[in-house]
Amino acid sequence: MLTKRTLLLGGLAGGLLALGLPAHAQGRYPDRxxxxxxxxxxxxxxxxxxxxxxxxxxxxxxxxxxxxxxxxxxxxxxxxxxxxxxxxxxxxxxxxxxxxxxxxxxxxxxxxxxxxxxxxxxxxxTPHVVLVNAAMPIHSMAELVAYAKKNPGKLNYATPGMGTSMHLTFEMIKAHYGVDITHIPYRGGANALTDLSGGQVNLGIIGIAPAQEFLNAGRIRALAVTSKGRSRALPNVPALSEVGYPELNAxxxxxxxxxxxxxxxxxxxxxxxxxxxxxxxxxxxxxxxxxxxxxxxxxxxxxxxxxxxxxxxxxxxxxxxxxxx
CATH class of the missing domain: 3.40.190.150 (Bordetella uptake gene, domain 1)
Structure with a gap:
């Protein structure tokens, strides 16, 4: 016959056992x-x-x-x-x-x-893509390098932020081609693309996917992608390996x-x-x-x-x- 004391002890033991179980074992994951x-x-x-x-x-x-x-x-x-x-x-x-x-x-x-x-x-x-505002007189990496060397320090480029892979990649590009272009960091690629397409900055380096809408609208141009080979998403845009930077693959x-x-x-x-x-x-x-x-x-x-x-x-x-x- 169960007594009140037995029931109390049994409930206490059950509670202690439940407390000893790992949190993830007490329910099915995910349950919220x-x-x-x-x-x-x-x-x-x-x-x-x-x-x-x-x-x-x-x-x-x-x-x-x-x-x-x-x-x-x-x-x-x-x-x-x-x-x-x-x-x-x-x-x-x-x-x-x-x-x-x-x-x-x-x-x-x-x-x-x-x-x-x-x-x-x-x-x-995904590779990065080097971009230029459509109003700029730059249609290729060769033209970008020539323009930058004639106008040292006058061009700027947008990235999704300080220390992002895009930032470091463009700094490598600058060093390789010997050009002086100022970095303008943004809080995310979408913000950088908005200002690039509006002409607030001259150049940018962003992921291909978010750039496509702006490319299709003709507000920016793609100069090169940073992979060893061309991207299926931008088949007419050369890889940097084709235009003077064969060792880059970013x-x-x-x-x-x-x-x-x-x-x-x-x-x-x-x-x-x-x-x-x-x-x-x-x-x-x-x-x-x-x-x-x-x-x-x-x-x-x-x-x-x-x-x-x-x-x-x-x-x-x-x-x-x-x-x-």
């Missing part, structure tokens, strides 16, 4: 909406791919994946927010080359890209990551979602049309890639004496 932080403004290349992935993931996971743009400090503000969130799989980061650069560029970026995240998978990579990569202590089963769940997204013929076709190349990786491969990018970009920052002040 997931937040995907894009550390740049809306309309840029990160935003385009992340929103495609979020829509796909919402169906796969049967929970809303809500995109939130947290721009500022070259992607550091959004990354730091994710690094300091609970490692429960409900706040994820769109991770990119800017975060690998930040380790060398900033004294205190607010996170350590090699230690504070659980890399899930790379998603895609671009923007994008991946997904969670916090350092995120459970392995949640990493695996999201890795499966990303791989399904990449394997979809419709997604693959749409991505390629916009200039993105699908890049499947394991979580371990992605982690090694991030470390290699930290080392490579760190050398560029040091060699060019670039600072974030």
């Amino acid at each position: 909406p997931i937040k995907l932080i894009i550390p740049f403004s809306a309309g840029g290349q990160f935003d385009i791919v992340a929103r495609m992935l979020a829509q796909f993931a919402s169906t796969e996971l049967q929970q809303p994946v809500v995109v939130e743009n947290v721009a500022g400090s070259g992607g550091n503000i959004g990354a730091a927010r994710v690094a300091n969130a609970a490692p429960d799989g409900y706040t994820l980061l769109v991770l990119g080359g800017n975060h690998a650069i930040a380790k060398s560029l900033y004294a205190k970026p607010g996170y350590d890209v090699t230690k504070d995240f659980s890399p899930i998978s790379m998603v895609s990579i 671009g923007s990569w994008l991946g997904i990551a969670g916090q350092r202590q995120m459970p392995a089963e949640i990493v695996a769940r999201w890795h499966g979602v990303v791989r399904a997204f990449q394997d979809s013929p419709a997604n693959r076709q749409r991505m390629e049309e916009m200039g993105f190349r699908i890049e499947p990786t394991t979580a371990e491969q992605f982690q090694k890639f991030i470390a290699s990018e930290v080392e490579a970009y760190g050398k560029i920052v040091r060699d060019n004496k670039i600072t974030a002040d």
Whole structure:
């Protein structure tokens, strides 16, 4: 016969047992909406791919994946927010080359890209495109170099931000061709493109996808892409390797990551979602049309890639004496 004391002791034991279970074991993941932080403004290349992935993931996971743009400090503000969130799989980061650069560029970026995240998978990579306002008398890289040398210090170029991969790539281009062009950093590619198309700046270096609308409207012109070969999205635009810079092969990569202590089963769940997204013929076709190349990786491969990018970009920052002040 059960006594009141027995019931009380049984309830206490059950409560203690529940308290001892890991948080992720107490319910099915996911059981509520997931937040995907894009550390740049809306309309840029990160935003385009992340929103495609979020829509796909919402169906796969049967929970809303809500995109939130947290721009500022070259992607550091959004990354730091994710690094300091609970490692429960409900706040994820769109991770990119800017975060690998930040380790060398900033004294205190607010996170350590090699230690504070659980890399899930790379998603895609795309070359940058060198652009010019349509009113400028420049139609090729040769004309750009000639104009810049005749007018040292008078041209300027827009990027999505200080220390971004676009910024470092254009600084390499300047050094290679021996030209003096002033950097104008913006908070995101969309803002840079708006001012470039309006003539507030002369040149720009942005991802292909967000630039296409402005290119199609004839408000800007593409001079070159920064990959070894031409992009399927801009087949008539030469690669820099064709116009005097054969060793350059630069671009923007994008991946997904969670916090350092995120459970392995949640990493695996999201890795499966990303791989399904990449394997979809419709997604693959749409991505390629916009200039993105699908890049499947394991979580371990992605982690090694991030470390290699930290080392490579760190050398560029040091060699060019670039600072974030």
